[in-house]
Amino acid sequence: MHDAQTKLRETAKDLLVSAKVDLVLGFQNGSLPLRTRPCFARNAADAGRLVWNRLCTNNLAVYLPRLFEKPANVRGPWTPPKVAVVAKGCDARSIMGLVKEHQVIRENVVIIAMPCQGMISLRKAEAAGASARTSKLDGDDLVAQACLECIQPSVPGANIIIDGPSRSAASDRFQRVKDFEALTAAERWQQFVAQVSKCIRCYACRQACPNCYCKTCFIDQTKPSWAGVGDDPTDLLLFHIGRVFHQAGRCVECDACVRACPVGIDLRLFTQKLVKDVEELFGYVPGTSLEEAPPLSTYRPDDSECFITDP
Amino acid sequence: MTLGAIKKEHLGQLVAAVGAHGGFYGPVLRDNDVCLDQVQPSDTLVLDYANFTLPPKGLFFPRSEVIATHGADGMVETPLPTGKAVLFGVRPCDAMSLTYLDKVFMEAQFADPYYRARRERTLTIALACRDPAATCFCTSVAGSPSGQGGADILAVDIGDALVLESATPAGEAFLAEYRKLLGRPSDNQVKARDAQVAQAVRKVSSIGSDGVTARLQASSESAAWEELAERCLGCGVCTFLCPTCHCFGLYDEEVGPQGRRVRAQDACVFPAFTLEASGHNPRTRQGLRMRHRVMHKFCYTAQSFGDIFCVGCGRCIVNCPANMDIRETLTEVPP
Ligand code: SF4
Ligand code: SF4
Ligand code: SF4
Ligand code: SF4
Numbered sequence: 263m264h265d266a267q268t269k270l271r272e273t274a275k276d277l278l279v280s281a282k283v284d285l286v287l288g289f290q291n292g293s294l295p296l297r298t299r300p301c302f303a304r305n306a307a308d309a310g311r312l313v314w315n316r317l318c319t320n321n322l323a324v325y326l327p328r329l330f331e332k333p334a335n336v337r338g339p340w341t342p343p344k345v346a347v348v349a350k351g352c353d354a355r356s357i358m359g360l361v362k363e364h365q366v367i368r369e370n371v372v373i374i375a376m377p378c379q380g381m382i383s384l385r386k387a388e389a390a391g392a393s394a395r396t397s398k399l400d401g402d403d404l405v406a407q408a409c410l411e412c413i414q415p416s417v418p419g420a421n422i423i424i425d426g427p428s429r430s431a432a433s434d435r436f437q438r439v440k441d442f443e444a445l446t447a448a449e450r451w452q453q454f455v456a457q458v459s460k461c462i463r464c465y466a467c468r469q470a471c472p473n474c475y476c477k478t479c480f481i482d483q484t485k486p487s488w489a490g491v492g493d494d495p496t497d498l499l500l501f502h503i504g505r506v507f508h509q510a511g512r513c514v515e516c517d518a519c520v521r522a523c524p525v526g527i528d529l530r531l532f533t534q535k536l537v538k539d540v541e542e543l544f545g546y547v548p549g550t551s552l553e554e555a556p557p558l559s560t561y562r563p564d565d566s567e568c569f570i571t572d573p
Numbered sequence: 574m575t576l577g578a579i580k581k582e583h584l585g586q587l588v589a590a591v592g593a594h595g596g597f598y599g600p601v602l603r604d605n606d607v608c609l610d611q612v613q614p615s616d617t618l619v620l621d622y623a624n625f626t627l628p629p630k631g632l633f634f635p636r637s638e639v640i641a642t643h644g645a646d647g648m649v650e651t652p653l654p655t656g657k658a659v660l661f662g663v664r665p666c667d668a669m670s671l672t673y674l675d676k677v678f679m680e681a682q683f684a685d686p687y688y689r690a691r692r693e694r695t696l697t698i699a700l701a702c703r704d705p706a707a708t709c710f711c712t713s714v715a716g717s718p719s720g721q722g723g724a725d726i727l728a729v730d731i732g733d734a735l736v737l738e739s740a741t742p743a744g745e746a747f748l749a750e751y752r753k754l755l756g757r758p759s760d761n762q763v764k765a766r767d768a769q770v771a772q773a774v775r776k777v778s779s780i781g782s783d784g785v786t787a788r789l790q791a792s793s794e795s796a797a798w799e800e801l802a803e804r805c806l807g808c809g810v811c812t813f814l815c816p817t818c819h820c821f822g823l824y825d826e827e828v829g830p831q832g833r834r835v836r837a838q839d840a841c842v843f844p845a846f847t848l849e850a851s852g853h854n855p856r857t858r859q860g861l862r863m864r865h866r867v868m869h870k871f872c873y874t875a876q877s878f879g880d881i882f883c884v885g886c887g888r889c890i891v892n893c894p895a896n897m898d899i900r901e902t903l904t905e906v907p908p
Contacts, residue, residue: 292896294708299896300804320895324806334857460604462627462636464840466808470894482845490826491837492637522894524626524810526606 266377266426267314270348273374273422274309277346283372287325288348289318296387296395300325312348314424316399319381319406321518322347323356323472327365346372346422350381352408352516354417355549356472359512362556365475375417377426380409385526408517408530411435418550435515439538442531454532458502459495460525467519467529468505473512480504502532510536511557514549543568577726577737577748577755578762581620584735587754588612595657595694598632600625609662618662620730623706624886628816629663630674633691636813637837640687640823644831653690659747661698661728666711666884668699668723670816676878677819687836696747698737699724701770705777708887710900713780716884718773731765734758777885780900786875789868792906799860801902804895805842807859811889811897812840812866817882820846841866867902 274286290301290311298317303309326347332340347353354373360366383406387395390404398404409415415429442450465481468474480488481501488504490497506529513533520530540546543566544557557565579587591597597612600619607622609629641650671692678688701719702709711717721727725744728735736758739745748755758766792798812818822839825832839846842863847856856862874882883899890898 293898293901294890294896297896302800302803325804462813464809464813465843466806466810466894469806469808478845482843487826490828490835491822491824492639492826492835493635494637518894522806522808522810524814524892526604 266424267312269424270314270374270376271309271312273424274303274312274346274348275306277372278303278309279306282344283346284343285329286312286346286348286374287322288312288374289314289320289322292317296382296384314348314376316379316382316405318348318350318376319384319517319521321353321356321470321472321516322349323353323360323366324470324518326357326360326371326472327475330365330367330370342367342370344370344372346374348376349373349417349420350376350378351412351415351417352514352549354419355414355514356516358418358549358552359514359556360472360475361552363512368552372421373417373419375420375423377424377428378409378412378415379427380405380412380415380429383407384521406517406521408515408520411515413515413547414550419552436534436538438531439535442535454502455495455499457527457529457531458498459493460527461493461498461502462525463491463493463498463501464524466522466524467527470518470522471509472516472518473509474505506532506536509533511540511544511546512548513537575739575745575748576758576763577739577752578734578758579737579755580734583754584618587751588618589614590751590754591659595659597659597661599661600700609660620662620700621703623702623704623709624664624667624888626814626888626892628670628814628886628888629660629667630670630816630819632660632695633671633688634674634678634685634819634821634838637835638687639833640836641834642831643834648834651687653686654694655690656694658691658695659698660695662700663697663724664702664886665699665718665720665722665724665727666709666716666886667816668697669711669716669720669884670886671697671723673817673874673878673880673882673884674819676880696725696743697723698726698728698744700735701727701729702773703730703769705773706887706891707778708890709777710780710782710885710887712774712777712885713782714881714883714885718777719770729766729769731762731769734762736762736766780904782900782903785903786872786881789903789906790872793864793868795907797906798864799858801897801906802858802860802863805859805863805897806895807842807844807862808894809840809842810892810894811899812842813838814888814892816884816886816888817870818866841869863897867899867906871903 277283286303288301288303289298291313292299296317300320300322301312329345330342361368382404386404411432413431489500546557588597598609599612600607600622601610601612601616603610607619609625639651641648678685705718721740725741726737726739728737739748820839821836824835826835848854870882
């Protein structure tokens with residue numbers, strides 16, 4: 263782990279000093295125990311602050327679309343930056359998706375593939391108490407559910423590979439979804455409503471998600487306005503159904519929304535249900551390749567329609 | 574100033590006695606989290622929490638509320654809340670935040686009838702902190718882990734009992750009304766309380782924010798704001814969770830043939846907050862939005878209300894998904 267960090271710093275420094283990239287997006291130590299924070303490294307000194315450990319949870323791909331957008335205050339021609347990203351498997355899958363959706367210029371991104379052993383879940387660590395925080399940081403006890411269920415800890419599309427111990431892919435990640443599917447429609451609805459009624463509409467789930475790059479989210483539109491602003495259950499449900507369904511065939515299961523939610527809503531269950539549906543109906547796993555077209559932007563005569571006719 | 578004391582095991586009786594006359598809101602477990610909620614007969618009060626994720630402002634100034642409906646009969650305003658309520662267990666920082674919200678919603682040029690009705694019907698019993706969190710910095714912003722500001726009564730946990738002290742006439746009246754349950758503390762209990770208060774305040778670290786208002790004011794053109802905001806995701810966590818953030822919008826919504834007027838909290842970190850009808854937005858970048866949020870709390874309110882509108886609760890630090898830390902912002906933004 264420490265070797266990987268040393269190599270990462272050297273790599274980042276080389277990239278910046280040789281001007282191969284303008285920016286390295288990575289992690290630095292945070293201000294709280296068990297927290298790192300995103301680091302925008304622009305020079306050798308910044309590169310020396312980069313860290314790599316099991317607390318590098320954020321999905322840094324979220325910052326890419328805005329870096330490739332011409333800033334409002336720039337007039338005349340503008341050259342998009344060259345950006346290196348310190349990437350886990352999930353971050354790189356997000357980048358693949360963003361490239362396919364034309365939000366990221368592939369040639370301008372250097373993916374630095376990191377060895378990932380699974381990231382620590384802050385919630386699990388807090389629940390385990392202070393002593394466990396230090397003693398259990400190495401095993402799988404405090405690893406986030408999303409990482410325990412990760413199908414691809416290796417990094418797709420890597421430009422530079424930093425070696426180190428990494429976890430192996432999970433075989434069955436859908437147990438919770440299967441349990442959920444086994445419930446009656448009424449029970450599933452009840453569970454969904456119980457979860458989303460806790461929502462305070464802070465939109466952290468949306469803002470932390472690399473896929474939510476829309477200039478104006480449907481929930482913020484006013485002409486027409488699709489939902490009310492308050493906590494009327496209809497409006498809360500509409501936001502969540504809209505958010506979740508816009509992730510179909512796109513969510514890479516990085517857990518960014520779950521981590522960001524301040525009130526601990528089980529968003530993963532609902533996005534994962536769609537992930538499973540898309541995988542089963544269209545045989546598509548988001549972010550694994552650059553070539554395969556996303557199911558929602560292609561049409562095949564034999565496409566499944568059962569989700570419309572038999573919900 | 575009147576004193577009272579109650580054994581922890583008798584708190585349920587107090588809840589029941591008060592509950593007979595109105596609502597009793599206190600710290601209870603909901604979905605494995607300690608929250609402030611109306612206490613039900615099946616609930617047990619929880620007393621060992623650092624603080625709640627959501628601030629108490631929602632009880633007075635909810636995330637959203639329907640203030641009027643309109644239909645064939647014209648506009649019907651939502652009736653003001655009535656009846657008495659007791660709010661028990663807010664931390665002193667959050668109690669303090671209510672005094673700031675009062676300045677905005679009750680003491681400024683226009684009083685807000687809904688906020689005022691809820692505040693006036695509520696008696697607030699703050700619970701002093703035994704173990705302030707590492708992110709607490711109340712003592713740097715005019716507070717204290719056993720501050721009485723904003724509370725009618727301050728309760729201090731001395732282990733097996735709570736020692737109460739009134740801070741307002743309403744608090745005094747409450748102690749008198751429930752004297753049977755809230756007996757007078759023994760000398761030893763008072764000593765234990767004083768020791769508790771003294772140890773807690775030592776646990777809160779100072780963030781060195783002296784002169785912050787002037788310093789920030791000089792920083793308004795600093796490039797540091799853009800650099801800082803680079804990692805900000807522009808979510809509403811820091812504003813909606815902040816006990817003193819108080820911006821709101823009014824919205825007319827259609828519901829079938831009827832309409833409703835909704836007042837909902839808004840957040841200055843969202844681009845739509847300053848979006849004008851013409852389509853122009855004066856705050857184009859996240860740096861400008863973040864600067865506004867910090868300046869509003871630490872400069873503008875200091876100028877217009879005489880107080881910094883931050884109580885040091887640390888919610889924005891703990892919950893920010895990008896680990897922005899207001900303590901760093903305050904001390905590190907250069908002019
Ligand atoms: S982060 Fe959580 S509380 Fe905030 S909008 Fe999303 S689901 Fe709701
Ligand atoms: S900021 Fe102060 S009053 Fe608030 S919870 Fe922390 S120690 Fe208590
Ligand atoms: S909580 Fe953090 S990321 Fe969200 S708007 Fe506030 S500072 Fe930005
Ligand atoms: S700015 Fe942050 S620390 Fe200050 S009162 Fe608001 S949430 Fe608490």
